Amino acid sequence: MSPHRIALLFNANKVYDRQVIAGIGHYLKSTRVEWDLFMEEDFRSRTLGIHRWRGDGIIADFDDPVVAETLTSLSMPTVAVGGSYADERQYPVNMPYVATDNVMLVRMAYDHLIEQGLQRFAFYGLPPVPGNRWAQERESAFAQMIAADGMEGTIYRGSPTSAGGWGRAQEDMVEWVRSLPKPIGIVAVTDARARQLLQACVVADMPVPGQIAVVGIDNDPMAQLLSRISLTSVIQGAEEMGRTAAQILHQMLHGGDCSTTRVLVPPVGINVQASSQHQPSKSPHVMRARHYIRQYACLGIKTEQVADYVGISRTLLEEHFKRELRQTVHQTILDHKLEMARGMLVDPSIPLADVAVRCGFTSLQYMYAVFRREYDCTPRQFIESARVG
Template identity: 65%
Template sequence: MHRQLPDPSQHARIHRIALLFNANKVYDREIIAGIGDYMRSTRATWDLFLEEDFRCRLPGIERFDGDGIIADFDDPAVAEALRGCPLPVVAVGSSYEDPEHYPAKEPYVATDNGKLVSLAYRHLIEAGLQHFALYSLPQAPENRWAQQRELAFTRLRRQDNPAAPIEQEIYRGLSTSAPTWHQAISQLIEWLRGLPKPIGIIAVTDARARHLLQACMTAGFAVPEEIAIIGIDNDPLTRTLSRIPLSSVIQGTVEMGRTAAHLLHQMLGGARLAGRQILVPPVGINVLASSRHQPLASPYVMRARHFIRQYACQGIKTEQVADYVGISRSSLEEHFRRELNCTVHQEILRHKLDAAKHMLASRDVATAEVAVRCGFTSPQYMHAVFRRELDCTPREYQERATTESQS
């Protein structure tokens, strides 16, 4: 008996959908990934239009011969260009403290700024910090979402401490540009110098968090002992641009994309969703070194750990750490024994081992290459350290990590 083949004429209609995002940003890319997830998990058949270089170009969008649009309304130019658009439009963007700021005609899927900032703030409190600040962006129509995060931070600080000096705790700085880069870092350092220490700082994006890390390295502030830093976005590219791994709040951007696609799918079927608002909470926090604050009494240990955190994988020795701190090796060793109950060498080795574990777990790489890149004198020495500290070989650790990630 022959199985009847499906009739192509009965297939669902293919809808032409435009995605108006600047997908060179991780936030936009993950929203697009969520849209793709929705398409793969449903019978939606969409022909997607997205600029080849991933930038959002608006000229001519009013002539788009399609069936629907999903757009980033954090960009005022996008919202303005789609004003009066006859096609179904789903807006994606930032949440607002004032409900009047949401679009009235389009369903709106928003990242929950209040919960993003609250998650970062509570994390810094749990790290034992008592002083807090926020590194934002200059006021501008395209930065409305950053100002919403300022409002969320201000509300949290007022709840916890009505007398908090909010004006000094929020710093907007300069916009990023080549001509003003040196001036921006210099002004950022001056702001950091005037803050009480230790302090936890929330950056409104990972890019702003990277500025903080760079300013701390330039000025010699120990991260996270003096200044603990947490960003928002969990951008993997940003993490590769700093010696100190950056903690970051993971936004629910993939879920935002799935939700936006679901809403548009409903609208293509005739549903009327004008003015509907859906707030998507953050996924969690990727906690890394930049916010793992540990209160320390000795400024020498703070400076030493700051140096070790940056250069452990370059094969530094105890003498080099002591030279950086500016005291004798024996004095530094005594401070380490009192504060951390370990030697300087053991602290260096711990950072090298952590780096090796991360490399082995994150990609298929030869153990010899890991040994070189993590500052071990030889693969044999790294093998011995793994045996002693983890009771397994580097290869066994890699295989176990691979199996766990696939389960």
């Protein structure tokens, strides 16, 4: 029996789509199901010619309105994947739908910011266009949560991302960031938007997370790599969505009636990083200094450079640090470097020598010496204990 021919219509330039595809792959590897998969060579979603495609089934991203409109008229077994809707009428009729829970994604980010002691909140979304319906659902969920809790909240949609308009868009965002009441927690509709926000905070000289705490959605490694301040992000259950969609399509290919099936997949959790760990500072000097340290600790900065940034003498800055944090500026810089190193060490694809360089240690030997002094173990022993745990 020849394998079923299945088309996957996703734009794999986005981490969400890649994870859904990975979930489909995991389902195939964990079962005896054999599919002949079709995807565009550049991993883009195109519907041109799909009516003439001689296949057996389709799994597609229905957040794309063109895909949704094109495939709705097909009689071929199709599983729709996309965002959840508050209005039931927004879901496709007579078609199984696997959804990421937009309300829970925002709820997890919002609750995390509340846990940090914040009482003012904002949402950085996307302009309302047909392809961004999922973003409007997240914005609406945020607005309802704020209203229900009687909290202060504001919504900023910004501009579409384009090279030509980026300069003006960033200027507008910097102006918005400066106008916000502080301290404030901001939920960004995606990690891509969160990264833009972190850049705007740097330009506006607004301490993160001292004055502005930021949470994104997607847990996108690319956004982490491109941000000096490590980003807190809600982890979508996208792989589970892919596995579920593949399982439903498998049932349909063998005669199952799944036309009314609707599955809401909750987020996996939240990856908490520096961008949201709001700790109110009594001293504005300590807050500014920690903001600078989070950005540049891994570049080998010294206490003198931190004091220059804050605009006070080294002696006075040390007094503020000892009074509020009970440690020196140097130790705070070192703690941040060690925190970054611990995060990298759990990734087996990063060589130890690269961890040392990227975290600002002068050599691998020096990083070993620091680990022995601070943790009474070597980096390799730390890795082993992390795996056991």
